[in-house]
Amino acid sequence: MSGHYVNGLVVRAEGGPATVEELRLPEIGPGQVRVRIRAAGVCHSDLSMVNGTLRPPHPLVLGHEAAGEVLEVGEHVTRAAVGDHVVLNWQPPCRTCWFCEQGQPWLCSTSSGVAALENGMTLDGAPVHVCLGLGAFAEQVVAPENAVIRVPGELPYEIAALLGCAVLTGTGAVRNTAGVRPGESVLVIGLGGVGLSVVSAARAAGAAQVIAVDVSEAKKGLAEAAGATDFVVSSDALSKDVRARTGGRGADHAIECVGRASTIRAAWRATRRGGQVTVVGMGAADDMVQIGALDIFSSARTLRASVYGQADPDTAIPDLARDVLDGRLSLDHLITDRIGLDGVPAAFERMSRGEGARSVALL
Known part of the structure; x- marks a missing residue:
């Protein structure tokens, strides 16, 4: 394919299928870079753009962990320079807003909450x-230069892609x-992918006990490979199960x-x-959490979100x-499926069923 025409995975309308279509890239301008994508992880945030949890504008080119x-x-x-290996940053801080200046770039008021935008790419000329x-x-x-982060060339692309979302999110939540x-x-x-990254990071941080929970018994092997000391299938008795494993106190x-x-x-x-x-999980706006006022006071627990x-x-x-690269962090267990762009819809289906960890599209 000549010029700057490329294949991409597109959803044309809310609830519609994701299909591989031909797109035209814009010419790069000052402060921009053009990147050949080599690997892109299938993240739950991408699924949220498809299943109605989020409602981005359409048509939409999916994908952000790459x-x-x-x-x-x-x-x-x-x-960046031509030939550099880079990880894409889907929430690049502006460095000038109040949050960035307060040392909280993950809350940047310029990039936070942007589900999708136009960047000059076109589909059928629109x-x-x-x-x-x-x-x-x-x-x-084509992306702004602050959306690319250089990484060593010896780092495999499929591993580098995961650093941009799942691993950074999971390890950051722990650390x-x-x-x-x-x-x-x-x-x-x-x-x-994020939860298993949390498991690995918790063990690396020296946690004596990491209790991994999922609705699927099939996740037990993945949890143990990530470093979990215990695995529990989720049920209404989860609190009792956890307390039984933690001296009656809870985690x-x-x-x-x-x-x-x-x-x-x-x-x-x-x-x-x-x-x-x-x-860490990003939920729907109308899915309300109810906690009693007395419970908040008497339990003295802290409830926080971890953004990126x-x-x-x-x-x-x-x-x-x-x-x-130094062997302090192993991520091989996170990748359970290697696919092409046309395999992403099936990866969404596996994710919806709770199967596997990360699917990575290799381009």
């Missing part, structure tokens, strides 16, 4: 929106938001990676008095890349 090679740079670009500003389920993308300390107990609810930390009111409430009940509940791992991706992603 890595690739820089093919072209515009004027004044200093963060503008098309790109998921989380990237639309990374495509052979190439930055929850602040898990050696010897503590950690409950992890939901064992997709020091519960990290919820599903994004549902029912699982947030389950995490709350299974945490000890004075413990911490960290919500509460991390600065510009420094955290290179650090994670070094951890992988």
Whole structure:
């Protein structure tokens, strides 16, 4: 295919199918880069764009968790050069808003909450929106230079892609938001790519007990490979099960990676008095969590959200890349399916059924 025409995965209307279609990239301008996508992970946020949890504009090019090679740079670009291997950042901080200046780039008021936008890419000659500003389920993308982060060339693309969302989110929830300390107990609810990253990070942080929970017994092997000490199939008796394994108290930390009111409430009940509940899963706006006022007071628990791992991706992603290359962080167990772009819809179906960990599209 000549020129800047590329294949990408497109949803034309809400509730419609995701199909591979021909797209035209815009010419790059000052401060922009063109990246050849080599690997892109299938994230639950992509599924949320399809199943109605989120309602982005359409037509929409899906995908945001990706890595690739820089093919072209515009004027004044200093963060990347042709040939660099990069991870894409779907929430690049502006560095000038109040939140960025307060050291909270994960809450950047410029990029936070942007489900999709137009970037000059077209479909059938008309503008098309790109998921989380990237639309990374495509052979190439054009992005602002602050949306690319250089990583070592020896890091496999499929591993690098996971650093951009699942791994950064999961490890950040443990290290930055929850602040898990050696010897503590950690409950992890939901064992997709993010949840399994939480399990690995909790063990790496020295947690004495990591209790992994999922609705599917089939996740037990993945949980154990990630470092879980216990595996529990979710049920109405989850709180009792967790307390039975934690001296009757409950877990020091519960990290919820599903994004549902029912699982947030389950995490709350299974945490000890004075413990911490960290919500990582992104749920629906109308799925309300109810906790009694007396319960809040008497339990003395803390309930917090962890947005993008509460991390600065510009420094955290290179650090994670070094951890992988130095053998301090193993991510091989996270990839359960390697697919092409046309295999992403089936990966969404597996995700909806709770099967596997991460599917990665290799382009």
